Amino acid sequence: xxxxxxxxxxxxxxxxxxxxxxxxxxxxxxxxxxxxxxxxxxxxxxxxxxxxxxxxxxxxxxxxxxxxxxxxxxxxxxxxxxxxxxxxxxxxxxxxxxxxxxxxxxxxxxxxxxxxxxxxxxxxxxxxxxxxxxxxxxxxxxxxxxxxxxxxxxxxxxxxxxxxxxxxxxxxxxxxxxxxxxxxxxxxxxxxxxxxxxxxxxxxxxxxxxxxxxxxxxxxxxxxxxxxxxxxxxxxxxxxxxxxxxxxxxxxxxxxxxxxxxxxxxxxxxxxxxxxxxxxxxxxxxxxxxxxxxxxxxxxxxxxxxxxxxxxxxxxxxxxxxxxxxxxxxxxxxxxxxxxxxxxxxxxxxxxxxxxxxxxxxxxxxxxxxxxxxxxxxxxxxxxxxxxxxxxxxxxxxxxxxxxxxxxxxxxxxxxxxxxxxxxxxxxxxxxxxxxxxxxxxxxxxxxxxxxxxxxxxxxxxxxxxxxxxxxxxxxxxxxxxxxxxxxxxxxxxxxxxxxxxxxxxxxxxxxxxxxxx
Numbered sequence: 001x002x003x004x005x006x007x008x009x010x011x012x013x014x015x016x017x018x019x020x021x022x023x024x025x026x027x028x029x030x031x032x033x034x035x036x037x038x039x040x041x042x043x044x045x046x047x048x049x050x051x052x053x054x055x056x057x058x059x060x061x062x063x064x065x066x067x068x069x070x071x072x073x074x075x076x077x078x079x080x081x082x083x084x085x086x087x088x089x090x091x092x093x094x095x096x097x098x099x100x101x102x103x104x105x106x107x108x109x110x111x112x113x114x115x116x117x118x119x120x121x122x123x124x125x126x127x128x129x130x131x132x133x134x135x136x137x138x139x140x141x142x143x144x145x146x147x148x149x150x151x152x153x154x155x156x157x158x159x160x161x162x163x164x165x166x167x168x169x170x171x172x173x174x175x176x177x178x179x180x181x182x183x184x185x186x187x188x189x190x191x192x193x194x195x196x197x198x199x200x201x202x203x204x205x206x207x208x209x210x211x212x213x214x215x216x217x218x219x220x221x222x223x224x225x226x227x228x229x230x231x232x233x234x235x236x237x238x239x240x241x242x243x244x245x246x247x248x249x250x251x252x253x254x255x256x257x258x259x260x261x262x263x264x265x266x267x268x269x270x271x272x273x274x275x276x277x278x279x280x281x282x283x284x285x286x287x288x289x290x291x292x293x294x295x296x297x298x299x300x301x302x303x304x305x306x307x308x309x310x311x312x313x314x315x316x317x318x319x320x321x322x323x324x325x326x327x328x329x330x331x332x333x334x335x336x337x338x339x340x341x342x343x344x345x346x347x348x349x350x351x352x353x354x355x356x357x358x359x360x361x362x363x364x365x366x367x368x369x370x371x372x373x374x375x376x377x378x379x380x381x382x383x384x385x386x387x388x389x390x391x392x393x394x395x396x397x398x399x400x401x402x403x404x405x406x407x408x409x410x411x412x413x414x415x416x417x418x419x420x421x422x423x424x425x426x427x428x429x430x431x432x433x434x435x436x437x438x439x440x441x442x443x444x445x446x447x448x449x450x451x452x453x454x455x456x457x458x459x460x461x462x463x464x465x466x467x468x469x470x471x472x473x474x475x476x477x478x479x480x481x482x483x484x485x486x487x488x489x490x491x492x493x494x495x496x497x498x499x500x501x502x503x504x505x506x507x508x509x510x511x512x513x514x515x516x517x518x
Contacts, residue, residue: 048084048334050075050327051092051110053120053130058098059223059249060122062275063317067145068093070320070385071119073310074327074367081368082375084335091327100126107134116340117141119326122319124149125194131161141342141349143330145322148271148295149195150203153394160346162395164322164329164386166295166402168196171271172203174402174418175243175293179268180211182291184240187213190230190254191245192272193220200245200270221246227254231263241266248275256282271295271318274405276412284410291415294318294403295386303362303385316412321362321385328367329353329389332382335374353389354434357381390434444494444508456517457491458508464517466509475506 052071055064075089083089094110096103103126110118111134118140121127127147135142136157144152144163148171155161179187187208191197197220205215216237221230231254234242242264244251251273258264269292279287295318303324307315315321333348334340352370357379360370370380383389390398401417444458461470474492481488481500488500495504 046085046340047087047090048331048340049090049092049113049115050330051094051107051113051115051118051120052323052327053094053096053103053107053110053118055098055122056093056095058096059247060098062248062277063122063146063319064096064098066315066317066320067122067323069311070145070307070315070323071327073307074324074331076310077306077364077367078328078331078371080364081371084331084371085338085340089327089331096121096126098123100129103130104133111135111138111140115140116334116342117143117330117345119143119145119323119330122146123194124152124196124199127161128152128155128195131155131157136160139343141330141346143326145326146319147196149199151195151199153392153396155394157395159393159395160343162326162346162349162391164325164384164389164397165319167396168200168203171293171295171402172200173207174404175268175270176204176207176211176213178291178293178404179208179241179243180213182241182266182268184266184268185213186237186239187215187241187243188234188237188239189215189218189243189245190227190234191218191220191243192247192250193222196272197245201243204243204245221250221254223250225253226257228257228261230254231258231261235263239264241268243268243270244273245270247272248278251275252278252281255287259286266290268292274318274412276316279407279410279412284407287407288410289406289408291404291406294405295322295401302366306363324362325382325384325386325389328362328370328384329382332370332374332380335371350391350434352380353382353391355379355381359383361385361387457494458512459517460492466512466515468513472506472509472513475500475502479506 052068054067055061056068071091075091078084079088092110092113092115094106096106103121107118107130118135120142121130121144124147127144128149128151131142140160142161144165146165147163148165148168150167150169152161152163153167189201189204191201201218205218208215216239217234219230219234221227227250242258244255244267255267267287267290269290271292271294274292274294303321304314307320329349329352330345332352333345336351337344337348339345352374358381360366360380360382362385370382373380392398401419403417404415405412406415458466459471460474463470478487478489478492478500479502482498492500492505494508497504
């Protein structure tokens with residue numbers, strides 16, 4: 001064992017001192033200390049065409065029509081600044097009709113019409129099927145402003161599916177806390193039997209029970225004229241509260257049936273039931289003081305002012321701001337890429353929504369600034385109407401906020417907001433998604449402007465200098481580790497061969513000891 005350790009440290013020393021050792025296989029630019037990014041060459045100008053797949057008819061039309069406004073406003077702001085690649089952005093809207101079959105046909109029609117990216121859909125189940133059957137096989141970028149199912153995170157999508165809305169993995173714990181804060185000990189859920197309802201109900205149950213409560217039963221439902229049987233099943237154990245995880249066309253029926261039949265009169269609501277029209281139809285007095293949750297736009301004042309100036313009313317429904325942000329993100333990414341190719345736009349999405357670069361919010365003037373900066377080859381950190389655009393490696397929005405809303409004098413009003421954050425480093429390699437993208441094609445030279453970005457993998461100690469003690473010796477006791485081992489750290493696997501080794505990794509330091517970030 002002593003001989004093995006002696007050999008290890010001798011080899012480490014050799015790695016530091018050799019000037020003409022083995023080649024690392026990476027093209028380095030140690031003079032600049034910067035990553036070299038192989039951006040797509042500029043193509044002849046053509047219109048960026050963005051498809052929007054939205055429910056303009058059917059049960060979710062209330063959301064779809066408003067989201068269409070958000071997308072159109074985004075295109076207007078980009079076009080007022082000169083468009084993308086010198087041409088106006090074109091938005092084509094296809095009606096999913098709140099129906100899976102119609103959505104699949106509509107998505108394919110958008111692709112046949114030559115769109116470069118698609119923003120949509122609303123329902124998680126439809127988004128999952130459209131992605132799996134249409135957009136992923138076609139190599140088409142899909143960004144959902146409204147689909148919140150946790151199942152989207154784990155979709156095998158070749159990094160082609162993103163979303164500008166928080167996952168229900170973030171909303172559910174806050175909805176559960178709201179219920180517990182009201183003193184409710186027991187609950188049941190009524191949830192739409194699709195990916196959205198199933199995922200949020202399961203997450204709510206897990207969170208509610210982790211807080212000491214009991215979810216007696218989770219009851220799925222479909223498209224029905226009556227939900228009395230499901231309600232009776234849900235309330236058979238006399239729960240303190242019913243968590244409604246559905247859409248307005250469902251809630252308008254079963255909430256009335258629950259009250260009319262005196263089955264239960266205490267509710268909490270998911271974002272899908274945040275509908276003033278539904279409460280007006282039911283008689284909002286019956287729900288006075290009750291609570292719900294929804295994703296919230298942190299830049300509400302900025303976006304609301306622009307939206308109201310354009311449409312004459314504030315953006316009251318969820319997902320309007322998220323639709324705006326999705327369209328702007330695609331436009332900025334296309335400008336950054338110098339191309340309207342869908343996969344190339346995808347590859348630039350994190351470039352325009354991550355540091356470095358100034359933070360850019362919503363509105364005509366900020367978007368104008370962003371377009372001009374990107375066109376000039378500069379970086380921007382677009383945060384938009386939601387103030388939370390920073391995508392994980394799985395395309396999820398990293399951070400944001402959840403609105404806790406309540407019924408006051410018959411109106412939906414915001415009670416407060418709670419911060420919510422996804423795990424930005426899901427692969428556990430020591431880098432969040434923005435940093436991983438910032439590293440570029442030559443990550444060994446990605447010396448960051450801000451050391452807090454820890455975007456220089458060779459600088460394991462994050463002190464801005466390459467040294468034996470601070471960096472090389474971090475390999476001690478890690479040599480030979482592979483993924484899954486307790487001492488595996490992907491950050492140290494510089495040659496990406498799945499093993500920490502002296503020859504493949506430590507030798508990256510030759511001739512580099514003493515370099516500093518400036």
